[in-house]
Amino acid sequence: MSTSWQRRAVTRPKTVEAVTLVLLFAVTVLGVVVTRAVVSDTPPVWPGVALAAVACAALRLRRDRPLHVLATTTLCTMGQGALGYLLTPGLMGPLLVAQYSTSLHTSRRTTWNSALTAAAGMVVTGLLVPSFRNSPVLTTVNPAAWVLLSAALGAYVRVRREYAVARAEHADRQREEEARHRVIQERMRIARELHDVVAHHLTLADAQAGTAAHLSRTHPDQAFEIIARLPETTAAALRELKATVGLLRQDNDTADLAPAPGLQQLPDLVDACSTVGLVVSVTVEGQPLRLTPVLDLTAYRIIQEALTNVAKHAATRTAQVRLAYTPHYLTLTITNDTASDRPATTPATGGGFGLLGMRERAAAAGGTFHAGHRPQGGFEVACALPLNSNDESPAT
Known part of the structure; x- marks a missing residue:
């Protein structure tokens, strides 16, 4: 079930967004109903439901315009409190979601400035509600605490995501550095092999040719003997060069390459x-x-x-x-x-x-x-x- 829901959330984001907002609206309306049940002087229903609908509709823009959405939901929640509704977490659902989204998509300074502003609005609204003057915890402390808690949760999630991204980038850079280091080391190793093979065999071939030319007039037999051995030197050079260059050809069959000396x-x-x-x-x-x-x-x-x-x-x-x-x-x-x-x-x-x-x-x-x-x-x-x-x- 969980896997199926996650797959649908990825393939149908708009549908999931709509269902989430409808459920949040239902929870907010439930908060309105709870207020009617506990308040002796029952406030009107439809203004509270209308403000809840506006707040939930504004949440569709919470990722693109988090501060505007937070301001809208804060005003809607303050309006509900001014009408006499009890500011429970259910009734404050749109505001809490907007504050959480603001913490995710803005800087730390903006997050806490907006959270303190929204919390102050809840405190002011609670002090103005005549039905709950004898309960400051319900009217001021509780709403402000929920706003600050939502801001803290969003800030924590944002820091964790930034940390995960930083770790992934660091891991990518480290893998790139290790790969680059291995390439350099392999290139240097092959360069040493080529230098040793070319320097040694060409030096011998050059010396043999020079010696043969020097002895060609005075000791022709020795000169012919050296010349006869010259192909052996060049053949050895070709074998080692083939073995060394064969290391660069990953797709070739290396069974016929000469073993390393x-x-x-x-x-x-x-x-x-x-x-x-x-x-x-x-x-x-x-x-x-x-x-x-x-x-x-x-x-x-x-x-x-x-x-x-x-x-x-x-x-x-x-x-x-x-x-x-x-x-x-x-x-x-x-x-x-x-x-x-x-x-x-x-x-x-x-x-x-x-x-x-x-x-x-x-x-x-x-x-x-x-x-x-x-x-x-x-x-x-x-x-x-x-x-x-x-x-x-x-x-x-």
């Missing part, structure tokens, strides 16, 4: 660096652990970017990679031994995003990152990535 591909990375004349030595300390995919990719990308920087910017042709496993951390250290290196991707120079991307990767994994010149010469990249002992297990 990890430390298992570290020997291939060392071998690729050797084709451009960079000799990389890898040292592993502690018991190697099977890392989570995110941590495995983070460690691989940091090593890859560090070795790419060595190949691009360092005068030395050697680099050392150290992986240290402890119960709680995986420490990566990449160094090159020369005092003449000049890493152009340091944040101070602002010339690239290599070190910035490594720092962001380490921070995203909850680790620490440091890069800088060594006191004894050369450059060092050090990173400590936290391990979750519950999820990590010895590598097989």
Whole structure:
């Protein structure tokens, strides 16, 4: 029944409004009848009914012109009181509804100013009624209290609605901020992946082509061997680019995409660096652990970017990679031994995003990152990535 009534109230608002006003008019007329029953000097009936009809008819405009409707119902109620009717809550129904509607649709100051004015009108009317001079509670206190109570109820409902709207707007803004933050984070992650893939493989391809051109006259066999391995570098770049760009295509089947690289591909990375004349030595300390995919990719990308920087910017042709496993951390250290290196991707120079991307990767994994010149010469990249002992297990 309740659901059916609510559905009708939504689909037929004018019908519901008319029925409500008719019921309110009936309650007001009942108040007139009650007055005739309790007052010895019975006031006339039809003036009271006419004033009730005018007050109820005016309520149709209570949402558009709340103050005008409140003034009309107040005057009608005062007229009924002046005729000798007892101002009961039933008789004051149109005034109470108008005051409640005024509290809903006006400011707090307007609400209470109008409520005090209407309450004062009820007090003045009660004092002028000769039939109830011996009962000030019925003539003054009771009508004024009902008016103020109606105003308070309307103000409370208005505050609750404003609070609900404010909460909904805040929730919407918070959801938008969270969605925008997730988009930015995802965009930055993809940007790091693209930078690492392009910077590494294109650096190797450029170095291989330059080395082959340099050796083409003096050592043609070595030059042909380097050229023969050049397609492997470009093919690896295409595979990783396809995997990275595939993340942006939500509707495509990603079953044919290559898996994200990890430390298992570290020997291939060392071998690729050797084709451009960079000799990389890898040292592993502690018991190697099977890392989570995110941590495995983070460690691989940091090593890859560090070795790419060595190949691009360092005068030395050697680099050392150290992986240290402890119960709680995986420490990566990449160094090159020369005092003449000049890493152009340091944040101070602002010339690239290599070190910035490594720092962001380490921070995203909850680790620490440091890069800088060594006191004894050369450059060092050090990173400590936290391990979750519950999820990590010895590598097989």
